[in-house]
Amino acid sequence: MFKIEKITCEYKENPMGIDVTQPRISWKTLSDQRGIRQKSYQIQIAKSDDFSELIWDSGEVVTEESNLVELKELTMESRKRYYYRIRVKNQHDESSGWSETHYWEMGLLNQSDWVADWISPSLDINGKPCPILKRDFQVDTHVKSARIYATALGLYELELNGQRIGDDFFTPGWTSYENRLQYQTYDVTDLLKQGVNEIIGLLGNGWYKGNLGFEEKSNHYGNRLALLAQLEIELHSGETISIVSDDSWKVSKSPILMSEIYHGETYDARIKKSHQEWKSAEVITHSKDILVAQENVPVKIMNEITPIDLIKTPKGEIVLDLGQNMVGWVRFSITGKSGQEVEICHAEVLDHEGNFYTENLRKAKQTVRYILNGEGKETFEPTFSFQGFRYIKLDGFDSDQIQLENFTGIVLHSDLKVTGDFKCSDPMINQLQHNIVWGLKGNFLDVPTDCPQRDERLGWTGDAQMFIRTAAYLTNVAPFFTKWLHDLKAEQDEEGGVPFVVPNVIAGDDEEDIFDRPFSSAAWGDAAVICPWTLYLCYGDRRILEEQYESMTSWIEYIRNQGENEYLWNTGFHFGDWLALDSKPDSYVGATDRSYIATAFYAYSTSLVKKTAAVLEKDADVAYYQRLETNIIKMLTDEFVTPNGKLAVSTQTGQILALMFDLLEGKAKDRAVEKLMELLEESDWHLTTGFVGTPYLNHVLSENDQNETAYKLLFQKDYPSWLYQITKGATTIWEHWDGMKENGDFWSADMNSFNHYAYGAIGDWLYRKVAGIELHENNPGYKTFTISPRMGTGLEWAEGSLESMYGLIRSYWKITDENTVTMEVTVPANTTAEIILPNAKAKQVKENGVNLEAIDGILSYETVKEGLLVRVESGTFHFEYIKDGL
Secondary structure (H helix, E strand, O other): OEEEEEEEEOOEOOOEEEOOOOOEEEEEEEEOOOOOOEEEEEEEEEOOOOOOOEEEEOOOEEOOOOOOEEOOOOOOOOOOEEEEEEEEEEOOOOEOOOOOOEEEEEOOOOHHHOOOOEEEOOHHHOOOOOEEEEEEEEEOOOEEEEEEEEEEEOEEEEEEOOEEOOOOEOOOOOOOOOOOEEEEEEEOHHHOOOEEEEEEEEEEOHHHHOOEOOOOEOOOOOOOOEEEEEEEEEEOOOOEEEEEOOOOOEEEEOOEEEEEOOOEEEEEOOOOHHHOOOEEOEEEOOOOOOEEEOOOOOEEEEEEEOOOEEEEOOOOOEEEEEEEEEEEEEEEEEOOOOOOEEEEEEEOEEOOOOOEEOHHHOOOOOEEEEEOOOOOOEEEOOOOOOEEEEEEEEEOOOHHHOOHHHEEEEEEEEOOOEOEEEEEOOHHHHHHHHHHHHHHHHHEEOEEOOOOOOOOOOOEHHHHHHHHHHHHHHEOOHHHHHHHHHHHHHHOOOOOOOOOEOOOOOOOOOOOOOOOOOOOOOOOOOHHHHHHHHHHHHHOOHHHHHHHHHHHHHHHHHHHOOOOOOOOOOOOOOOOOEOOOOOOOOOOEOOOOHHHHHHHHHHHHHHHHHHHHHHOOOHHHHHHHHHHHHHHHHHHHHHHEOOOOOEOOOOHHHHHHHHHOOOOOHHHHHHHHHHHHHHHHHOOOOOOOOOOOHHHHHHHHHHOOOHHHHHHHHHOOOOOOHHHHHHOOOOOOOOOOOOEOOOOOEOOOOOOOOOOHHHHHHHHHHHHHHOOEEEOOOOOOOOEEEEOOOOOOOOOEEEEEEEEOOEEEEEEEEEOOOOEEEEEEEEOOOOEEEEEEEOOOHHHOEEOOEEHHHOOOEEEEEEEOOEEEEEEOOEEEEEEEEOOOO
């Protein structure tokens, strides 16, 4: 068997309404034989799905390339659908045959394609209540195809003839609205009918106009909601009809009396659309130059959860427990009298007495109110607001209206395709993996937020760069972060500074900047460099480096121009090792010198920009950034390392950064490892690190012959540790190591999220070190990779899997009581791998009784420090051996 599968265009299957003028095609080769490589490919593009009229034929292209193959020869046209198919040959000249037909469809590529107007309700219904806009139109003949291109200032939802258009939520998404605004494309062919049709648009404040940030400010981007919609209908006769937003549309109040991201929604089901007074919509002036096609994957309903328990708290509150800290809303059904008002409040935790706890939400109300119409069984769910919660408190419900089956937790997040998994022999580590995944789900709702529940929910740059590698293993985050990085670039100031949050809604106005501090911070602004580089590594995406290169270099120049010395960043505000446990009392900032952290990240980001320049073949830039990196490290050494090679920053994070970023060598490096071990022993083998040090801690230990210590830290169950949270019932990652203290009290009320993914970066170590799946920088996207598990005390077995851009990678290992090691490895077709069998000797290794030298698919093997390195072609391998030296 030899075929290709999982064919995508710009990471998506059959995308509609894109504006990428040189699309990239990817596919995966599948074979039941070992050692299969692609020899060549052929791509055909046609006007129709029967390929009777070709637009372009690549011919046979001899190459192994199958990931993000760029179509450079075509000129894209607005609205046009392009059909394509692929066939490949392997090294034995065996053909896959033509693939199934796929397509992509272009959106509106030029501003002149937009003939619709921005239309807005009058100011008296401009967000509270949510306005509804509509237009009736006539279609007298059969429709061949129909598309709606739509976006909004605010959030929008569309209906056509009473049916919701699409299954996306929170459209058009949150971007740097002054610079970029996404539009969406919908195929509505099947929703049209002959005769009178009705199109409806519903608008909500969302991120555009609603309360956002710490000061309950509104109107961040504008003070008027507006809709831009363009329905284009092609008839079988060839005639086209356009129905566009203009002053012929009517506007009225909807039953949604209030809707805010933070505060929830109020809905009065007694209000009927047909009973409303309709006014003419107002045409307003707003730019169309900022419009871009949907880049990110949309937010969708991804899971549904049934409550597991009905609780009556000591205070007498009626509370439902959904069993999982989640993000989305509650759908509920109820029968009652007209005018009855019910209320649902949302919270993450109960307090130590078992009562409903909302103080950590700060000013966010997270409350849904519903007024019944009394017309039988009513089912409701919000539209433009989401909550972060595990528990819901019910008020106004009669006892007979409360049954668990009447309430469902609706989980919403960006439609990220699951790519990675991890499991092992320890149930608590598996729960940790579960919590990491649900931390991602809760905080990847259109932007990578820090938390999903309190009056914040912002795209903090530091959190994003700390977690992106973990996220890229668990899901395909390439479109998600591509869109966010485009916003980051748009938000950079003229000097190259990067705001704390992207999109930026907390700085810029000096009088109202609650931080009252400079624009950028080390480790946070470094997301400008770390994130695109990570996408390149994990997906082989060279284009993201091309698109972000100016942003990356501008960030480095921003740092270079800070302070008195261009090689040392010792000025301005920095978050430092945020929330580290070695901080001073009443301080969020850890003890690690912030100038040291800033300069360490300066060196690290410069090294990544140097590598980026090499990938992009910018030789002069490579030389420039090499000199800059050398000088930064020299200055850091002069400033923070004694002549005897002792790092003068005596914290765990201090040693970790020096070792992770390769800032020391020789004696100084050895002393940093020794010092880190001393500090861990002093803390009884517990971490004291914060946001900056924690993601790298276990990596540094495993890479410096202290793998057993990394395992020891992983398995700690008392505070502070990853598993401590699990002993307290956590189902997501916490913001604070002691968000809930051992006596049940809380760390604080002002900043205590129980769904904060940053410390979930330990997942990166689980996948890359415990499972051992590691990519190669010089051949990114897992075209070549290493399987090198670091086994340790506490685990009998572990398994990691990753659906890479080339196919499934799997690593499984198990150690029996007799010290027999089993390793199973899957290497996808068209790739090669290096497998390190820990503590193995060649003569011991067998596969189904066959000696190593006779195993099919083995290219070579040699003894290395860690054991035996075996180079293999594609296939699934099953090795067994007796662990040497035990």
